[in-house]
Amino acid sequence: MGSSWKYESEKAMIKPVGMTVAGLDTGNGAGGETDLRVFEVLGIHGVFAITAITAQSTKGIKDINVVSSEFLKKQIETLLDDFNVEAVKMGMIYTKEQFQVVNELLHDSFLVVDPVLYAKDGTPLIKDVEDYKKIILPIAKVIAPNIIEASAISGIKVEKESDVVIACKKIRETYNIAHVIIKGGHSKGDFSFDYMCNEEGVYKIGYHRIQAKDTHGTGSVFATAFTAEYIKTKDVKLAFRKARDFVQSPIEYGLNIGKGVGPVNVSIEIMKKSMKYEVVEEMRRFAEFAENNEKFWILIPEVQSNLAHSIKPEYVRDLNDIATFRGRIIRRWDKKVIVGHPVVFGNPTHTARMLLSIILKGMNSTCLMNIRYDDKIVESFKEIGYETVEINRELEPSHGEGKTMQWIIEYISGEYVRIPNVIYDKGTKGKEAMIRFWTKNMEEMIEALDNLLKML
Numbered sequence: 237m238g239s240s241w242k243y244e245s246e247k248a249m250i251k252p253v254g255m256t257v258a259g260l261d262t263g264n265g266a267g268g269e270t271d272l273r274v275f276e277v278l279g280i281h282g283v284f285a286i287t288a289i290t291a292q293s294t295k296g297i298k299d300i301n302v303v304s305s306e307f308l309k310k311q312i313e314t315l316l317d318d319f320n321v322e323a324v325k326m327g328m329i330y331t332k333e334q335f336q337v338v339n340e341l342l343h344d345s346f347l348v349v350d351p352v353l354y355a356k357d358g359t360p361l362i363k364d365v366e367d368y369k370k371i372i373l374p375i376a377k378v379i380a381p382n383i384i385e386a387s388a389i390s391g392i393k394v395e396k397e398s399d400v401v402i403a404c405k406k407i408r409e410t411y412n413i414a415h416v417i418i419k420g421g422h423s424k425g426d427f428s429f430d431y432m433c434n435e436e437g438v439y440k441i442g443y444h445r446i447q448a449k450d451t452h453g454t455g456s457v458f459a460t461a462f463t464a465e466y467i468k469t470k471d472v473k474l475a476f477r478k479a480r481d482f483v484q485s486p487i488e489y490g491l492n493i494g495k496g497v498g499p500v501n502v503s504i505e506i507m508k509k510s511m512k513y514e515v516v517e518e519m520r521r522f523a524e525f526a527e528n529n530e531k532f533w534i535l536i537p538e539v540q541s542n543l544a545h546s547i548k549p550e551y552v553r554d555l556n557d558i559a560t561f562r563g564r565i566i567r568r569w570d571k572k573v574i575v576g577h578p579v580v581f582g583n584p585t586h587t588a589r590m591l592l593s594i595i596l597k598g599m600n601s602t603c604l605m606n607i608r609y610d611d612k613i614v615e616s617f618k619e620i621g622y623e624t625v626e627i628n629r630e631l632e633p634s635h636g637e638g639k640t641m642q643w644i645i646e647y648i649s650g651e652y653v654r655i656p657n658v659i660y661d662k663g664t665k666g667k668e669a670m671i672r673f674w675t676k677n678m679e680e681m682i683e684a685l686d687n688l689l690k691m692l
């Protein structure tokens with residue numbers, strides 16, 4: 237090694253390439269630059285031929301500067317000359333001359349068309365609509381209108397489920413498009429249903445409709461995710477399923493930025509994954525602390541302990557965002573403490589449930605451990621400066637397994653503005669007395685327990 241080491245360039249990476257032909261949204265909520273982010277998140281190298289620059293924010297479109305058809309042609313030719321473009325997503329495209337360029341250069345491509353007739357604020361994003369229908373639609377392999385666009389393209393007013401299927405079939409037959417997807421974001425009901433119809437039949441996918449304000453870009457994200465998944469699998473049905481699944485979290489975690497309709501949160505899932513990795517690392521650090529501290533066994537009750545640790549509280553939605561040790565934290569006969577790896581998310585333990593309830597009450601909490609009940613331990617927590625609260629388990633109504641932790645937190649939050657960090661009960665028939673201790677982060681958890689153990 238040493239000076240003889242050299243960079244192994246043979247290991248250079250490759251990625252499939254997808255193209256977006258779209259407008260630029262200066263507010264980065266929809267349009268081509270959002271498509272590039274979707275491609276990136278889904279493992280595709282995105283390239284972008286730009287049709288128009290919109291002066292746009294969450295408040296809407298103020299102006300449009302159309303790129304000449306000659307320059308659009310230059311861009312697409314330049315990209316096709318160099319990259320192996322496996323599929324093309326098309327969003328905003330404005331003039332008849334631009335349609336002709338696309339027809340000339342991309343008629344053989346796997347073209348996924350998002351017919352963005354109007355932006356959310358009502359601004360037309362396609363000027364020469366009749367020419368668009370004649371020139372662009374017949375070369376599309378897939379088209380993905382929302383119900384308003386589907387009505388305009390098919391001439392059938394799409395309101396009920398049966399209208400969707402009729403419009404789907406009519407668009408398919410009129411323009412000879414292999415796969416027509418009608419998106420249900422603008423319809424009503426508890427579920428947002430999307431339909432795809434092709435030669436083989438009609439497929440319907442429904443996800444819970446999220447009561448969301450910040451939905452700018454849903455259509456761009458769906459069509460680009462579809463294109464990316466098609467590039468990876470070459471399977472239209474699978475791409476439809478995966479794209480639909482992909483848009484749900486970005487809508488759920490929509491960004492409340494700007495004064496209008498905020499953008500959807502494209503990178504939320506990779507962000508959550510990287511937060512989960514940090515959680516795993518911190519759990520490992522905790523395990524080392526617990527196994528190496530000679531007095532740690534003092535804290536472990538008969539039922540054994542566990543530590544629940546979550547990603548940042550504002551990102552927590554359910555138990556899947558909270559980790560625990562699958563094998564708990566165990567005190568052996570010889571007082572040795574063993575941490576039962578692995579770290580798992582979504583395990584419905586008491587500690588995870590209680591942490592979730594505390595987080596959902598708005599506390600800035602990410603760690604919770606259950607600790608053996610002992611007067612001395614409670615007193616030591618007080619001495620360190622933590623607020624404590626005693627719960628009388630006799631007051632608990634009968635509500636079956638799995639509800640106790642939620643009940644405890646409901647009960648406390650009825651009495652306290654801020655949920656105390658130390659919550660204990662002296663047990664009841666068949667239930668061991670227990671202390672539950674939460675902190676804002678792992679740093680604080682380890683420091684507090686270290687100090688506590690020095691006092692015992």
Ligand SMILES: Nc1ncnc2c1ncn2[C@@H]1O[C@H](COP(=O)(O)OP(=O)(O)O)[C@@H](O)[C@H]1O
Nearest residue numbers: 382419420421422428444445446454455458483
């Ligand atoms: N409030 C919502 N809850 C869940 N899914 C939604 C919601 N709004 C839109 N979607 C989904 O987002 C995708 C884009 O749909 P839509 O909003 O109809 O498109 P567009 O942005 O073109 O108007 C579809 O898969 C649709 O089901």
Ligand SMILES: Cc1ncc(COP(=O)(O)O)c(N)n1
Nearest residue numbers: 259260266267355356452453
């Ligand atoms: C450049 C550009 N392309 C597409 C849309 C549609 O997006 P939405 O339907 O979310 O407004 C947009 N507003 N701007």
